[in-house]
Amino acid sequence: MKRQVRVGMVGYKFMGKAHSHAYRDLPFFFEPEAVPVLQAVAGRDRDGVEAAANQLGWASTETDWRRLIERDDIDLIDIVTPNHLHAEIAIAAAEAGKHILCEKPLALTVAEARRMARAAEQAGTVHMVCHNYRFAPAVQFAKKLIDDGRLGRIYHIRAQYLQDWIMDPNFPLVWRQRKEVTGSGALGDIGAHILDLARFLVGEFTAVTGMMETFIKERPQAEDDVRGEVDVDDATAFLARFENGAMGVFEATRFAGGNRNGNRFEINGEKGSIRWDLENMNNLEVYLEEDEKGMQGFRTIHCTEEVHPYAGAYWPPGHIIGYEHTFINLFSELMKGIAKGYSPSPNFADGLRNQMVLEGVERSAQSGGWIEISED
Amino acid sequence: MKRQVRVGMVGYKFMGKAHSHAYRDLPFFFEPEAVPVLQAVAGRDRDGVEAAANQLGWASTETDWRRLIERDDIDLIDIVTPNHLHAEIAIAAAEAGKHILCEKPLALTVAEARRMARAAEQAGTVHMVCHNYRFAPAVQFAKKLIDDGRLGRIYHIRAQYLQDWIMDPNFPLVWRQRKEVTGSGALGDIGAHILDLARFLVGEFTAVTGMMETFIKERPQAEDDVRGEVDVDDATAFLARFENGAMGVFEATRFAGGNRNGNRFEINGEKGSIRWDLENMNNLEVYLEEDEKGMQGFRTIHCTEEVHPYAGAYWPPGHIIGYEHTFINLFSELMKGIAKGYSPSPNFADGLRNQMVLEGVERSAQSGGWIEISED
Amino acid sequence: MKRQVRVGMVGYKFMGKAHSHAYRDLPFFFEPEAVPVLQAVAGRDRDGVEAAANQLGWASTETDWRRLIERDDIDLIDIVTPNHLHAEIAIAAAEAGKHILCEKPLALTVAEARRMARAAEQAGTVHMVCHNYRFAPAVQFAKKLIDDGRLGRIYHIRAQYLQDWIMDPNFPLVWRQRKEVTGSGALGDIGAHILDLARFLVGEFTAVTGMMETFIKERPQAEDDVRGEVDVDDATAFLARFENGAMGVFEATRFAGGNRNGNRFEINGEKGSIRWDLENMNNLEVYLEEDEKGMQGFRTIHCTEEVHPYAGAYWPPGHIIGYEHTFINLFSELMKGIAKGYSPSPNFADGLRNQMVLEGVERSAQSGGWIEISED
Amino acid sequence: MKRQVRVGMVGYKFMGKAHSHAYRDLPFFFEPEAVPVLQAVAGRDRDGVEAAANQLGWASTETDWRRLIERDDIDLIDIVTPNHLHAEIAIAAAEAGKHILCEKPLALTVAEARRMARAAEQAGTVHMVCHNYRFAPAVQFAKKLIDDGRLGRIYHIRAQYLQDWIMDPNFPLVWRQRKEVTGSGALGDIGAHILDLARFLVGEFTAVTGMMETFIKERPQAEDDVRGEVDVDDATAFLARFENGAMGVFEATRFAGGNRNGNRFEINGEKGSIRWDLENMNNLEVYLEEDEKGMQGFRTIHCTEEVHPYAGAYWPPGHIIGYEHTFINLFSELMKGIAKGYSPSPNFADGLRNQMVLEGVERSAQSGGWIEISED
Incomplete structure (x- = not known):
């Protein structure tokens, strides 16, 4: 009998649906060493949480997340709440000896993120931050190409996360636009992903x-029906320098009409370049300088073959997967981590580092100058 | 308590995986009036079928499909076997009063397909053929545009299904290349889809x-390790005329290098045109003659919005779905049909009609002349 | 002093403009062994031909093409008239010992084309048919790849020439739609190109x-203002077999809305595939089976580099050329042929062969069966 | 008889070829009120300039540009030299009462650019800077859409000019990499264009x-064969704010492998977005928020129709033009300006303003802070 990992999830909206689905589908596509069990979901609104449990397939409900953490039959706390609750829940979970999966961005501030990382480290439990886009097969394959030296020294990354869902001035204030709840706007929400x-x-x-x-x-x-002030950014752009000497140009905005979910990047190295776009996420475009003269050009690689990371778990070549599979892939790593006792990347240390850059961008936007991202 | 539909599936390979997954995911994304239950799976090899049942989530197994049909606790027989078994199983299922879902192409011959359609009709049970690509949101949206008259009179369809998985001469003979098992090669396998x-x-x-x-x-x-003769087509192309006066140009091949699963079409009408490609299946390209002069051009519509058929069941705009969701969508229709007592299209009548065209193409390739597709 | 080739052009509309421009630009970009001189242009309408001569840069005019052929100061007759005049003019030119460039399709019928080819052959002068699209650098590069065996044995070609300029039912009858003048409609006009x-x-x-x-x-x-009958095809599609065993699927239509000038093809061979589209004519997409596993995909090669045929005559890499340059490239071959005394391909023998296929398609459309293209 | 504009061009390399060609082709495609005459070309190397004159079609040569300016038979001085000579030549030309066309960037410094603009203004002659990419029909059409309010308030521009021609470390030092000659590297050369x-x-x-x-x-x-220091930028990126409140993100680099000449931008406004890419320069992608729900998406408009600026001068719809036509279009404006007595934009005032931004970027890169672009 395989090890079971009993999950308690806090929150149940968009991310709750994505996570629930990934737990359910994981054992179908993979043969994980540890198998998630949808044990309990928590939410303040009893009717809401019960309807969600019913639709998403959770065995029980709680209306107070603290109760979830107290339960003995929960191994993993999964945090899909608005951002301002991440720290308190994660720290409590760590102190209760639970493994933790937390939605991104990890926290509202670097200080919070640091406390969370320390708590998890001290608890010695497994922790991850849910940066799911890393886990698209095309992105994992990009990583492999870079690690194998196929691009050589990296000169450039330009990455954009372009959305357009709040362009209508009559679109109401939601929590993702309120600083006390979300930390920042486009920056923390989608900028955190490209970062x-x-x-x-x-x-x-x-x-x-x-x-x-x-x-x-x-x-x-x-x-x-009254109007409220928007105190977070609709759009953020920033320039960056990397340890390896690369230059970065980043942009996150919710005001790029026609871009429903345009998460894309291009990386240029000494020996080659790659491009990726979430809207056609199964493709990776690759340019290799080593190709013979006259035959050079970006190749569109459909990353659906056995050799592409995670792709073999799904369908034959040419049969695409989608958004939800990035979560399944991440969760396969989480289960492996829990089975073997380590915290796969991106974990809370990554989340902290990410937060340091987010905060650096905010501070630079205020000061008008460059902010060093210190080594901690 | 919702109505349950207890499924018995015959076969468990590639299509068995796709169907199993769709049954499992259906109640998560939709709120179907009838809920499928993965009751039993049948296969001749005991070890194989038990391993499959375990991985895919079926409650029990049989090593003889006839036993499956005899069972009282099965409402729906799902046929995912090689093609030469479709007729016998479907007819037996119909005679036993079971609902039937059958993989495509419906049969090896028109005669077989006609017997199957009659048996199902006489039994009065619900029947469908699993032409899943119809159920991509972009294709359904294309259908809506055509039905709404947005393209006007249709002049042209050009459709290709291009694959490359058997181009290596050392790729072995598999059942999909043996006439007695499969009926035809590229034509019946992938040509049937574009048809x-x-x-x-x-x-x-x-x-x-x-x-x-x-x-x-x-x-x-x-x-x-001996060599065997390939007695089906590697590639088939055909010209067609339609009742509404449209011209069609079709091509199905397994020898189009670089096209892993290139199922694509373009339709040109009096008022507009559409294009679709399975490899980027969430997109529909639409050209409208009514657009103002100078502003005309193909639009790339990312069919992931609430208004696009089935898309609302999944994720917010811009978050793509994949191959497997075409099955979930089809199965949602099947469950509706079972709940309400009708056979949604594509049903066995569609499968028969499809078979008539397949056979017409084969006969024309032999005779060298045009074959009329009779009204039956 | 370089050899001069004094040109007399018959006709001066769309093609007359394209040819005039190519003669003018040729010595600028290339260093041709023979230099064209825009000596005289002929047309029936005196005002029209004089205005054209003035705008396009011709030194003199004639209102009777026969007079042009009689002139001693003309070396090359360039025929850009409607199709029904090609034969008479070309034969007269050949008999007068002139070199000949003729617009496509070569003639109205195979019989005409054969007479033209014989006349030119007997005259021993240089002759070409103006199939300009061969001379796009990307197409020439495709030819080189095929000749070098990079695609191996060819299995498939699918080619379409899609236009939409006469879709409006109120678009008037023009000569390109009248059989006695044009021979056929979409087939001879644009089908001849893809052929x-x-x-x-x-x-x-x-x-x-x-x-x-x-x-x-x-x-x-x-x-x-009266209505006239359209006695040529708006659209033609045909299947083909090639000497080397390849299958072909072709379509030429003026009723494909949104395709202003969609001349495109894909060729699949044993070792690779290529794709080209006139609307982005500087690109060639190439797929190579030999690429390492996981790294296979169509490359978009921007054929603007020194190593790409003709590209070096123009601009640095990445600076695109356009429609008109296909003529300049063809004309560079014509001048080379005249300087060296041979008829570069596509010459009248090619034009005849092309006509045989065009006529074969027409006859098959009437008979409903396959037509062999005899070796002559 | 039309007014003639006798041109004296200083320099004859890449830009000299592009300009020469545009002068020659202009009267063929347009009916300009003033017609350029290729009167004289100047260059220090007698053999070089004479060979160029011969190939490019200039009537006479000079080996000292000062002599060119002294000549009475020259109306327009065209400066296609390395950047460090622009100011001296342009000011001398202005003082001699010549019209001036100057390659970009206008100067090495703002101070130089200001002197040039003043000299031209005082002389009262016509002046332009050769920012040719503005004159692609698709870009002009983009301008029209914006001016017509089709995009509404502009929120974003992101523009990149990506090249890769000096990535090889053994590529030698050329003038475009030496500060005293060129001013800056990627910034002034290609950054100036996107700016x-x-x-x-x-x-x-x-x-x-x-x-x-x-x-x-x-x-x-x-x-x-010795090694020299590169004292200009290989790559520059910058953030910007605009008078109308828009945010800008810009990047110019010669180290983006696979991008031969990737000049591209996206602009997002309140009501729509546009995208353009030089490598497929005939296309403009346009997204309109006003399109009906479900039918929204970027349209690919092939800007080759009569209604698209300048396109009517060339070929029928769907027949593309290329790089060189951007010069022809610009030159048509220059000739109109000379005929009517005004300096079309982009003129020296634009060049000055451009230089102010270039210098602002350089200063900000040194200081690490934002630089205001003063109103002058």
Whole structure:
């Protein structure tokens, strides 16, 4: 009988659905050493959490996340709440000896993130941050190419996360636009993703300088039809330097009309270049300088073959997978970590480092100068 | 308590995996009126079928499909065997009063397909053929545009299903290349899919003329290292006329290097055109003649929004789905049909019609002339 | 002093403009052994031909093409008239010892084309047919790859020439839609181009079967506001077999909305595949089976480098050329042929062979069966 | 008889070829009010300049540009020399009452550019800077859409000019990499182009902050096989703010492998977005928020129709033009300006403004802070 990992999830909206699905599908596609069990889901609204448990397949519910942490029959706490609750829940979970999976960004501040990382480290439990886009087969394959030296020294990364879902001035204030709940706007929500991809593929940031903008400064509030102030960024752009000498150009915005979910990057190295775009996430474009003269050009590699990371778990070549599979792949690593007793990357140390860059960008946008990302 | 539909599946390889997954995921994404239960799976090899049942999540196994049909606790027989078994199993299932889902192509011959359609009709049970590509949101949206008259009178369809998995002459003879098991080669396997898409989007065929080719005429046989004759087509192309006056150009091949699974079509009408490609299956390209002068061009519509058929069941706009979701969508229709007592299209009548075109193409390739597709 | 080739051009509309420009630009980009001189242009309408001569840069005019052929100061007759005049002019030019460049298709019928080819052969002068698309650098590079064996044995060509300029039923009857003037419609006009590309890249046709359609059967006549019958095809599709065993699927239509000038092909061989599209004519997509596993995919090669045929005559890598340059490249071959005394391909023998396929397609469309393309 | 504009061109390499060609082709495609005459070309190397004159079609030569300016039979001085000579020649030309066309960037410094702009203004002659990419039909059409309010308030521009021609460390030091001759590296050479496009399409810059990098700091010197220091940037990136509140993200690099000439931008506005890429320069991608729900997506508009700026001068829809036509279009404006007595944009005032941004970027890269672009 395989080891079971009994999960208690806090929150149940968009990310709760994505996580629930990944737990369910994991044993179908993979043969994990540890098998997740959808033990309990917590949410303040009893009707809401029960409906969610029913639809998403959880065995029981709680209306107080503290109760979830107290339960003996829970091994892993999965945090899919708004950002301002991450720290308190994660630290409590760590102190209770639970493994932890936390949605990104890890925290509201570097200070919080550092406390979380320390708590998890002291607890000695397994911890991960849910930067799922790393786990697209095409991105993992990009990583392999870079690690194998196929691109040589890295000169450039340019990455954009472009969305357009709040461009309508009448789109109401939601929690993702309120600083006390979310920390920052586009930066922390989607900028954190491309920043994680950059850390994964290029390496550590050493300095950043950025700009932030709120194009629509007031919005209707859903509750009571009054208008409220938007105190986070609609868009953020920043320049960066990396330890290995690479230059980075980053942009995260919710005001790029026509880009529903345009998470894309290009990396240029001494020997080759790669491009990726989430909207056609199964493809990786690769240029190799070593190709013979006249035959050089970006290849569109459909990363659905046995040799592409994780792809063999799914369908034959040419049969694409989608958004949800990035979670399944990440969860396969989490289960492996729990079975073997280590915290796979991206873990809380990655989340902390990510937070340091996010905070560096915010500080640079305020000061107008470059901010060093210190070694901690 | 919702109605349950207890499924017995015959076969468990590639299609068995796709179907099993779809049954499992259906209630998660949809709220179906009838809920499938993975009751039993049948296969001749006891070890094989038990391992499959375990991995895919079936409650019990049989080593003889006839036993499956005899069982009282099975409502729906799902046939994912090689093609030559479809008829016998489907007819037996119908006679036993079971609902039936059958993989494509429906049969080896029109005669078989006609017997199957009659048996199902007489039994009065629900029947479908698993032409899953119809159920990509982008294809369903294309159908809606056509039905709404957005393309006007249809002039052209050109459709290709291009693969490359058997180009290596040392790739062994598999059942999909043996006439007695499969009926035809590229034609029946992948040609049947684009033919179904054409019937769905453009309408009924009236006449065809085609050519078939076997480029590699002998291959190693896996079993015993001798070479065997390939007696089906590696590639088939055909011209067609439709009831509504449209012209069709079709090509199905397993010798189109670089096309892992290139199922694509373009349809041109009086008022607009559409293009679709399975490898980026979430996109539909649409051209509208009504767009103002100078602003005309193919739009790339990312069919992941609430308004796109089935898309709302999954993730927010811009988050793509993949191959497996075409099955989930089809199965949602099947469950609706079972709950309400009708056979959603594509059902056995569609499968028969499809078979008539397949056979017409084969006969035209032999005779060198056009074959009328009779009204039956 | 370089040899001069004094050109007399018959006709001066769209093709007259393209040819005039190519003569003018040729010595700028190339260093041709023979230099064209724009000596005289002929047209029936005195005002029209004089205005054209003035705008396009011709030194003198004639209102009767026969007079042009009689002139001693003309070395090369360039025929850009409607198709029904090609034969008479070309034969007269040959008999007068002139070199000849003729627009495509060479003639209205095979019989005409054969007389033209014989006349030119007997005259011993240089002759070419203006199939300009062969001369896009990307197409020439494709030819080189095929000749070098990079694709291996060819299995497939699928080629389409898709336009949409007469879809409006009120678009008037023009000469390109009148059989006595043009021979056929989409087939001879644009089908002839893809047929030439197929002969150039894949080899000789051995048999064809086709279908032709006139979607709009009556149109306004520009002259007198009455409606006239359209007696040529709006669209033609055909299947083909080649001497080397390849299969071909072809389609030429003026009813493919959104395709302004969509001349595109894909060729699949044993070792690789290529794709080309006139609308982005500087690119060639190449797939090589020899690429390492996991790294296979179509490369987009921007054929603007020194190593790409003709590209070095123009601009640095990445600076694209356009439609008009295909003529300049062809004309560079014509001048080389005249300087050295041979008729570069595509010459009248190619034009005849092309005509045989065109006529084969028409006959097959009438008979409903395959037509062999005899060796002559 | 049309007015003639007798041109004297200083320099004759890559840009000299592009300009010469544009002068020659202009009267063929357009009917300009003033017609350029290729009167004289100047260069220090007598053999070189005479060979160029012969190949490019100039009537006479000079070995000293000062002599060219002294000649009475020259109306327009065209400066295609390395950048460090622009100012001296342009000022001398202005003082001699000549019209002036100057390659970009206008000067080495703002101070120089300002002197040039003043000299031209005082002389009252016509002046332009050769920012040719503005004149691609797709870019002009983009401008029209923006001016017509089709994008609404502009939120973002992200523009990249990516090249890869000096990535090989053994590529020798050329003038474009030497500060005293070129001013800056990637920034002034290609960054100046995207900066001009941004000014043209979005408006005036108000502040910038940038970073510059020299990846290969020493290179062989062609002359004498010793290595020399590279004292300009291989790559520059910068953030920007615009008068209208838009955010800009820019990157110019010669180290982006696989990008031969990747000049591309995306602009997002309140009501729509546009994208353009020089490598497929005939296309403009346009997204309109006003499109009906479900039908929204980027359209690929092939800007080759009569309604697209300048396109009508060339070929029918779907027949693409290339790099060289951007010069022809610009030159048509220059001739119009000379005929009517005004300096079309981009003129020296634009060149000055461009230089101010270039210098701002350099200064910000040194200081690490934002630099305001003053109103002058």
